[in-house]
Amino acid sequence: MTTRAGIKAERISKALDGLPVLDDVSLDVEPSQVHALIGLNGAGKTTLMRILLGMLKPDRGSVMLAGSPVSGAGALPWSRVGQMLETPFAYPELSARENVYSSARLHGMDRKTADVSTGHALAALGLDQYAAKRTGTLSLGNRQRVGLAAALVHAPNVIVLDEPTNSLDPRGVLVLRRLLRDACRDRRAAVLVSSHHLDEVARMADRISVLHRGRIIGTLLPGTADLERRFFDLVLESDVQGQEQ
Numbered sequence: 001m002t003t004r005a006g007i008k009a010e011r012i013s014k015a016l017d018g019l020p021v022l023d024d025v026s027l028d029v030e031p032s033q034v035h036a037l038i039g040l041n042g043a044g045k046t047t048l049m050r051i052l053l054g055m056l057k058p059d060r061g062s063v064m065l066a067g068s069p070v071s072g073a074g075a076l077p078w079s080r081v082g083q084m085l086e087t088p089f090a091y092p093e094l095s096a097r098e099n100v101y102s103s104a105r106l107h108g109m110d111r112k113t114a115d116v117s118t119g120h121a122l123a124a125l126g127l128d129q130y131a132a133k134r135t136g137t138l139s140l141g142n143r144q145r146v147g148l149a150a151a152l153v154h155a156p157n158v159i160v161l162d163e164p165t166n167s168l169d170p171r172g173v174l175v176l177r178r179l180l181r182d183a184c185r186d187r188r189a190a191v192l193v194s195s196h197h198l199d200e201v202a203r204m205a206d207r208i209s210v211l212h213r214g215r216i217i218g219t220l221l222p223g224t225a226d227l228e229r230r231f232f233d234l235v236l237e238s239d240v241q242g243q244e245q
């Protein structure tokens with residue numbers, strides 16, 4: 001299996017506590033695309049993202065990430081990856097600036113470049129006035145913005161964000177959408193975002209994959225009308241098929 005960039009997951013299965021959570025999931029997140037993963041609570045989105053990022057080992061299947069098998073990826077591929085899963089990257093006792101700068105350095109940027117990039121990332125996420133504040137004292141939405149700044153500061157080519165708009169206000173959602181679009185256009189980034197919000201996803205994504213009960217049950221076209229109805233049609237169809245088997 002070869003891929004030059006992006007994420008390619010093939011036939012991933014995983015059980016947790018003896019229960020199947022992912023069943024034969026394949027997913028291609030291509031360069032220059034925002035790929036959305038949608039599914040109901042408990043569908044397996046976070047588990048899949050953890051496997052894609054090498055945080056959890058699949059029982060079966062394989063993942064290529066930024067051109068390398070995720071199981072043996074060295075520092076170079078990881079320096080090209082930006083991610084935010086569940087809790088945003090943020091040491092509460094450090095300032096917003098220190099958190100974002102740390103992420104830049106951990107992803108291999110030299111001090112000067114990290115310093116400049118940190119300034120840009122904070123400004124892009126509207127965090128200038130909070131830069132010196134301890135992250136633990138910030139509002140939930142602003143902590144999420146710090147997490148996003150930390151995920152994007154090093155201009156990654158592969159971006160994985162788990163429910164990145166959860167605590168964002170409408171302006172934050174617009175900002176994130178623009179940043180992800182810019183990343184796709186300017187550096188051919190491959191972007192995977194999970195979400196429950198179909199309307200947001202429809203405006204942000206080029207492709208939408210639907211995960212239900214640990215299986216990819218179909219895709220949706222972002223531009224089509226009645227996205228919500230189509231989503232529930234897919235879910236219902238899959239549940240009916242499951243009952244018949």
Ligand SMILES: Nc1ncnc2c1ncn2[C@@H]1O[C@H](COP(=O)(O)OP(=O)(O)OP(=O)(O)O)[C@@H](O)[C@H]1O
Pocket residue numbers: 016017021039040041042043044045046047048
């Ligand atoms: N560490 C764990 N041990 C046992 N079961 C787990 C563990 N983590 C997740 N699960 C189970 O796996 C299933 C999928 O969980 P996951 O968090 O991946 O779903 P999700 O689609 O991200 O859900 P949500 O939208 O609610 O965040 C759930 O049934 C969950 O209870």
